Amino acid sequence: MQSLGGIRSWPATYRATTASMTTTTESMRKVAQVVTVAGSDSGAGAGIQADIKVCSARGVYCASVITAVTAQNTHGVQSVHLLPPEFVSEQLKSVLSDLQIDVVKTGMLPSPEIVDVLLQSLSEYPVRALVVDPVMVSTSGHVLAGSSILSIFRERLLPVADIITPNVKEAAALLGGGVRIQTVAQMRSAAKSLHDMGPRFVLVKGGDLPDSSDSVDVYFDGKEFHELHSPRITTRNTHGTGCTLASCIAAELAKGSNMLSAVKVAKRFVDSALNYSKDIVIGSGMQGPFDHFLRLKKKDLRQSTFNPDDLFLYAVTDSRMNKKWNRSIVDAVKAAIEGGATIIQLREKEAETREFLEEAKSCVEICRSNGVCLLINDRVDIALACDADGVHVGQSDMPVDLVRSLLGPDKIIGVSCKTEEQAHQAWKDGADYIGSGGVFPTNTKANNRTIGLDGLKEVCKASKLPVVAIGGIGISNAESVMRIDEPNLKGVAVVSALFDQQCVLTQAKKLHKTLRESKREQQ
Numbered sequence: 001m002q003s004l005g006g007i008r009s010w011p012a013t014y015r016a017t018t019a020s021m022t023t024t025t026e027s028m029r030k031v032a033q034v035v036t037v038a039g040s041d042s043g044a045g046a047g048i049q050a051d052i053k054v055c056s057a058r059g060v061y062c063a064s065v066i067t068a069v070t071a072q073n074t075h076g077v078q079s080v081h082l083l084p085p086e087f088v089s090e091q092l093k094s095v096l097s098d099l100q101i102d103v104v105k106t107g108m109l110p111s112p113e114i115v116d117v118l119l120q121s122l123s124e125y126p127v128r129a130l131v132v133d134p135v136m137v138s139t140s141g142h143v144l145a146g147s148s149i150l151s152i153f154r155e156r157l158l159p160v161a162d163i164i165t166p167n168v169k170e171a172a173a174l175l176g177g178g179v180r181i182q183t184v185a186q187m188r189s190a191a192k193s194l195h196d197m198g199p200r201f202v203l204v205k206g207g208d209l210p211d212s213s214d215s216v217d218v219y220f221d222g223k224e225f226h227e228l229h230s231p232r233i234t235t236r237n238t239h240g241t242g243c244t245l246a247s248c249i250a251a252e253l254a255k256g257s258n259m260l261s262a263v264k265v266a267k268r269f270v271d272s273a274l275n276y277s278k279d280i281v282i283g284s285g286m287q288g289p290f291d292h293f294l295r296l297k298k299k300d301l302r303q304s305t306f307n308p309d310d311l312f313l314y315a316v317t318d319s320r321m322n323k324k325w326n327r328s329i330v331d332a333v334k335a336a337i338e339g340g341a342t343i344i345q346l347r348e349k350e351a352e353t354r355e356f357l358e359e360a361k362s363c364v365e366i367c368r369s370n371g372v373c374l375l376i377n378d379r380v381d382i383a384l385a386c387d388a389d390g391v392h393v394g395q396s397d398m399p400v401d402l403v404r405s406l407l408g409p410d411k412i413i414g415v416s417c418k419t420e421e422q423a424h425q426a427w428k429d430g431a432d433y434i435g436s437g438g439v440f441p442t443n444t445k446a447n448n449r450t451i452g453l454d455g456l457k458e459v460c461k462a463s464k465l466p467v468v469a470i471g472g473i474g475i476s477n478a479e480s481v482m483r484i485d486e487p488n489l490k491g492v493a494v495v496s497a498l499f500d501q502q503c504v505l506t507q508a509k510k511l512h513k514t515l516r517e518s519k520r521e522q523q
């Protein structure tokens, strides 16, 4: 199977079937489809069972080709039974010759013969993308695919993979030669060496890195590296994390995402699921599974898609500043994201509606392809028209409960609060987060009372909602803000520190680094 630069061409059988289906009735809908080629986990935390749950949770149909059956629970793997390669081949044929599979995701491929039949099937029935999670050892330390598979992985599977998602141990095993991966710098170097083996994208997962307060994954596209940070979640329920991440990437690709966006969404999904399930008790062993269906179960469905950690570096645009520095909103947003902004708000007080809408649509596209949420300041109409991820309103803008009724349950709503009472009301009205400030004096917003660090602390203490600090914040004082050490203070929102600057990218990178360092100090 040749590795295609983007979308692979459909096999003739698929095109014929789709054509006849679409002529049958106009209303037929193509459903995004993944097949997982992996092992069964009787405890249902990982393997085929996890893959089906993830895809279902992400709205994607998931077929399964079973390579091995494991007797497994939260204590570990008790025994493994490999399926004959001919039978794996039969399953592949059944699925790929009938269903309209968009993406193949692989997990446990326990023998070279099974990898061989998979490669044969893929050459006969090409798909749009191949996601390879090179599963080798279970969470409990049981070998699921030994060194016999390494040469066929290196020589034949990796060259046709669109993305591979090894953890540091798997990356070291694939590279061979006693490579040690214990730092982010070594993860980058491993990602590059693995990329040289042929996959289009590499994600080296750093969850097992020693001495790291964050969980850092390194993504490499052949040219650029991205470090994807998320807070480490302390829980026993981590069994199946790798399968979940790879399946979620596959599901997002099947829905049409580009690779970076799929990876970011997947990482966010895993973090949210881990966080949501950190206290559940299933089984008596040390490797508990987690719950993939958080969206269905969360009492407050409104907050299910919003990750409070996205408030870490909140970039708020300003039309006057962009004009002054002669850059478009789109360029400003691109640079902020590249520099590490974790959420964007378009605050374009002077823009004409038509022009603003067009710019907002372009920004939605950029943000979506980078897995970053985009909110609109004040203008609920613009947010609806461009399908932004949400809105930020102040105390004299449209009331939050009305915004909620207009935007529906899934959009993000932020509200400005200076006082305890406003913070209580924000929760009652159904806001997702609070913007609190101005913390320090600012020229960006006229006639705005400064509340200081004490005022910020008061708002944080008064609410269960996540809070982002705003007003006069930049590289020189961001650390003092984060040092107030309130658990729901998630980050800083800045306008001039990014956009009233010659180089948005440089300033964003510096501010991101400052925030990371101050967070590390607190841990």
Ligand SMILES: Cc1ncc(COP(=O)(O)OP(=O)(O)O)c(N)n1
Pocket (backbone or CB within 6 Å): 314, 316, 345, 347, 377, 378, 392, 393, 394, 395, 396, 397, 414, 415, 416, 434, 435, 436, 445, 468, 470, 493
């Ligand atoms: C994250 C964030 N926090 C506060 C504000 C201020 O909003 P508001 O009080 O409505 O004032 P304007 O921005 O509309 O002037 C914000 N925009 N973002």
Ligand SMILES: Cc1ncsc1CCOP(=O)(O)O
Pocket (backbone or CB within 6 Å): 437, 438, 439, 441, 442, 443, 444, 445, 448, 470, 471, 472, 473, 493, 494, 495, 496, 497
């Ligand atoms: C919109 C807003 N809301 C409270 S202060 C402020 C302005 C923040 O701008 P800057 O980061 O340039 O001080």
Ligand SMILES: [Mg+2]
Pocket (backbone or CB within 6 Å): 377, 378, 392, 393, 394, 397
């Ligand atoms: Mg406002």
